[in-house]
Amino acid sequence: MLDIKDLQASVEEKQILKGLNLEVKLGEVHAIMGPNGSGKSTLSQVLAGNQAYEVNGGTVTFNGQDLLDMSIEDRAREGVFLAFQYPVEIPGVSNLQFLRTAINNIRQHRGEGEINAAEFMKQAKAKIQQVNLDPSFLKRGVNEGFSGGEKKRNEIMQMLMLEPSLAILDETDSGLDIDALRVVADGVNALRSPDRAVVMVTHYQRLLDYIVPDYVHVLAGGKIIKSGGKELALELEEKGYGWLGLEDNAESEA
Amino acid sequence: MTQLSSLAVVEAHQLNSALPSQIQTLQKNAQEKLSTLVVPTRKTEHWKYSAKRLGDLSLLSNNSETVSTTAFVENAIYIDISAAGIDAAALSEIEESGLTLQAFTQLSDEDCSAIIELAEYERGELEQINTALFNDGLVIRIAKNAVIECPIILNFVQDEAGLTTPRVYIELEQSAQATVIENYAIADVDGAFCSSQTTALIGDNAKLTYLRQNPLGSAFRIGGTTRAILKRDANFESHILCLGSAMARHDLHVLMTEKGSHCELNGVVVTKEKQHYDNHTEIEHIASNCTSEENYRCIADDNSHIVFNGRIYIHKDAQKTLGEMNNRNLLLSNSAEIDTKPELEIYADDVKCAHGATIGQLDEKEVYYLKTRGLSDEQARQMLTLGFVLELVRAVPIASLAEQWEQTLSELLSFKD
Ligand SMILES: Nc1ncnc2c1ncn2[C@@H]1O[C@H](COP(=O)(O)OP(=O)(O)OP(=O)(O)O)[C@@H](O)[C@H]1O
Ligand SMILES: [Mg+2]
Numbered sequence: 001m002l003d004i005k006d007l008q009a010s011v012e013e014k015q016i017l018k019g020l021n022l023e024v025k026l027g028e029v030h031a032i033m034g035p036n037g038s039g040k041s042t043l044s045q046v047l048a049g050n051q052a053y054e055v056n057g058g059t060v061t062f063n064g065q066d067l068l069d070m071s072i073e074d075r076a077r078e079g080v081f082l083a084f085q086y087p088v089e090i091p092g093v094s095n096l097q098f099l100r101t102a103i104n105n106i107r108q109h110r111g112e113g114e115i116n117a118a119e120f121m122k123q124a125k126a127k128i129q130q131v132n133l134d135p136s137f138l139k140r141g142v143n144e145g146f147s148g149g150e151k152k153r154n155e156i157m158q159m160l161m162l163e164p165s166l167a168i169l170d171e172t173d174s175g176l177d178i179d180a181l182r183v184v185a186d187g188v189n190a191l192r193s194p195d196r197a198v199v200m201v202t203h204y205q206r207l208l209d210y211i212v213p214d215y216v217h218v219l220a221g222g223k224i225i226k227s228g229g230k231e232l233a234l235e236l237e238e239k240g241y242g243w244l245g246l247e248d249n250a251e252s253e254a
Numbered sequence: 255m256t257q258l259s260s261l262a263v264v265e266a267h268q269l270n271s272a273l274p275s276q277i278q279t280l281q282k283n284a285q286e287k288l289s290t291l292v293v294p295t296r297k298t299e300h301w302k303y304s305a306k307r308l309g310d311l312s313l314l315s316n317n318s319e320t321v322s323t324t325a326f327v328e329n330a331i332y333i334d335i336s337a338a339g340i341d342a343a344a345l346s347e348i349e350e351s352g353l354t355l356q357a358f359t360q361l362s363d364e365d366c367s368a369i370i371e372l373a374e375y376e377r378g379e380l381e382q383i384n385t386a387l388f389n390d391g392l393v394i395r396i397a398k399n400a401v402i403e404c405p406i407i408l409n410f411v412q413d414e415a416g417l418t419t420p421r422v423y424i425e426l427e428q429s430a431q432a433t434v435i436e437n438y439a440i441a442d443v444d445g446a447f448c449s450s451q452t453t454a455l456i457g458d459n460a461k462l463t464y465l466r467q468n469p470l471g472s473a474f475r476i477g478g479t480t481r482a483i484l485k486r487d488a489n490f491e492s493h494i495l496c497l498g499s500a501m502a503r504h505d506l507h508v509l510m511t512e513k514g515s516h517c518e519l520n521g522v523v524v525t526k527e528k529q530h531y532d533n534h535t536e537i538e539h540i541a542s543n544c545t546s547e548e549n550y551r552c553i554a555d556d557n558s559h560i561v562f563n564g565r566i567y568i569h570k571d572a573q574k575t576l577g578e579m580n581n582r583n584l585l586l587s588n589s590a591e592i593d594t595k596p597e598l599e600i601y602a603d604d605v606k607c608a609h610g611a612t613i614g615q616l617d618e619k620e621v622y623y624l625k626t627r628g629l630s631d632e633q634a635r636q637m638l639t640l641g642f643v644l645e646l647v648r649a650v651p652i653a654s655l656a657e658q659w660e661q662t663l664s665e666l667l668s669f670k671d
Contacts, residue, residue, distance in 0.1 A: 048626045049625075049626070050622060051622075071625075072622065072625040072626055073625045073626075073628050073629060073630050073631070075626075076625070076626055076627055076628035077628045081626075081627075082626055084623070087623075088619050088620055088622075088623040090620050090623065090624075090638065090641065091641065091645050092638070092640070092641025092642055092643070092644045092645040093624075093637050093638060093640075093641035093644075097637065097641075098624055098627060098629060098637055099627070101629055101633055101637070102624075102627040102628040102629055103628075105628045105629060105630070105633075106628050109628075141641070141645065142623075158627065162627065162628070
């Protein structure tokens with residue numbers, strides 16, 4: 001469903017992605033690991049359509065369409081969802097307010113009618129409980145004054161409401177306590193199905209005990225430099241990134 | 255330069271002989287003072303941005319009639335105030351334990367002493383006009399320890415051109431509590447000018463919640479002064495919805511005269527087309543250990559113009575003052591204008607005072623976030639614009655009024671096709 005070929009992207013004149021290849025098929029879960037600053041968030045943001053990143057090479061095909069040519073909102077309506085590494089705080093706009101509009105846009109895009117108000121409320125309450133947040137969070141400003149872990153859970157709550165076909169989770173597990181990690185993992189697993197795919201960026205093998213990936217990739221220096229099964233994550237946990245020859249990579253950069 | 259005293263409406267004014275003699279004296283003095291005041295121009299202090307909006311005051315006369323308005327908050331006490339005066343008979347029908355409502359004309363000379371004393375604080379052209387010309391006034395008195403649960407709604411009604419000068423005096427005795435809502439129902443016609451004055455004396459440990467809303471207009475002009483005098487441990491909370499008109503001006507003056515008092519001033523200002531709104535606020539910390547918090551948010555669209563002049567004045571004895579003022583502004587169009595001027599004057603040394611003012615556009619990170627959830631650019635911007643002011647509306651303590659304000663604002667800020 002997602003085919004990334006030779007993707008190159010820069011931010012503020014700095015080349016970050018330098019020919020990245022990745023193919024994700026329906027039903028698969030991919031984990032992306034890699035050192036700080038290697039370009040994991042850049043990849044996530046480029047897929048979501050963040051204009052701050054300039055794509056200067058390569059292609060991304062999503063369900064047969066040119067993803068890079070689509071507007072941010074159309075990507076979302078086609079089923080792309082990004083759980084942000086650093087979710088934005090929006091005081092004054094509540095989850096309830098924008099999720100309803102979001103869901104209706106997505107439904108309209110699919111040629112479906114608007115969601116009924118009672119049904120929407122029922123779902124919102126169910127999903128917020130599913131991520132172990134108090135229902136009062138629905139009415140508060142989006143992420144306003146939420147703790148780090150609450151913000152991450154709120155991202156998952158949104159994901160559960162919007163039911164994307166491609167969920168990209170950028171370090172959703174960072175800063176979570178053990179219970180919250182479970183909650184997030186359960187949320188993702190609930191969404192897992194043969195007609196969806198998940199790409200999750202993480203630094204910790206621990207998450208992969210809960211959400212078992214089909215593939216693990218190492219992103220370093222703007223490229224996927226190694227791919228493998230879930231055992232690759234264990235190997236990384238044990239040995240770090242050094243054995244992959246990252247130093248060489250850094251040198252060639254300089 | 256035009257002398258205010260030479261305006262036809264001033265010259266034609268006849269003192270209401272039913273008013274207590276002390277009040278008549280106050281008014282005569284005010285009329286004399288008018289002869290030293292001129293119609294504000296750009297050069298007049300505090301009128302820099304708004305003088306040209308005043309219109310031709312020489313055309314004003316004093317001739318409005320009463321119209322009725324509809325209820326908009328449940329379980330509230332409604333009082334209509336028009337140029338025709340205060341309906342004393344209607345006032346006497348309102349029965350609420352601890353609450354006394356009277357027209358100025360019903361007062362004895364002793365009853366007036368606080369009104370006369372507090373007139374000392376008066377200043378500015380609009381206030382002088384009000385004092386010189388009001389026909390009658392309303393007194394709201396809350397007895398010691400009385401908590402008036404139902405909001406008291408003052409409907410200022412003006413259904414045609416002319417000048418109206420509503421006048422209100424509110425007094426809360428020790429540990430009393432009340433909520434007063436000022437609603438302005440002014441016909442949107444050229445030459446309609448309403449200039450109100452409300453003074454509230456808030457006793458020891460008493461609390462006044464004050465709300466004020468005026469309609470959106472293109473022709474009428476409105477000016478008003480609200481002054482709150484806080485005694486020991488008193489509390490004043492105000493929420494003001496400012497919708498633009500041809501000229502709109504509100505002066506809010508808070509005096510914290512004794513230890514331990516607290517005020518919280520919230521204002522939401524929205525103007526469109528060629529509208530205007532000028533807020534001048536001043537918080538005077540006179541006694542020590544008082545706290546003040548002010549939040550005004552303004553949105554100007556089209557060719558409209560908003561002025562915010564917020565002053566915190568900390569007198570030399572006002573040690574241990576905590577003062578915070580925040581003014582944030584959003585410009586929705588290149589031809590809209592917002593002038594903001596926070597002013598701090600501090601004469602005490604042990605104070606914590608912060609102020610900030612920003613003028614800007616929407617945060618693109620927030621727009622982006624909402625778009626990644628499937629909102630269109632327009633939907634995202636509209637939601638964020640509304641959210642910018644709703645943050646303050648959510649603090650309005652009367653739920654049904656907060657809902658109406660939210661409704662009004664969401665209609666006002668929904669984008670044109
Ligand atoms: N908006 C930006 N402006 C300037 N530099 C940026 C911007 N966004 C990212 N970068 C830089 O691009 C590089 C890659 O950043 P990115 O956020 O993609 O890394 P990451 O792999 O997600 O790292 P982490 O594991 O720390 O989250 C970093 O050097 C970062 O400083
Ligand atoms: Mg990152």
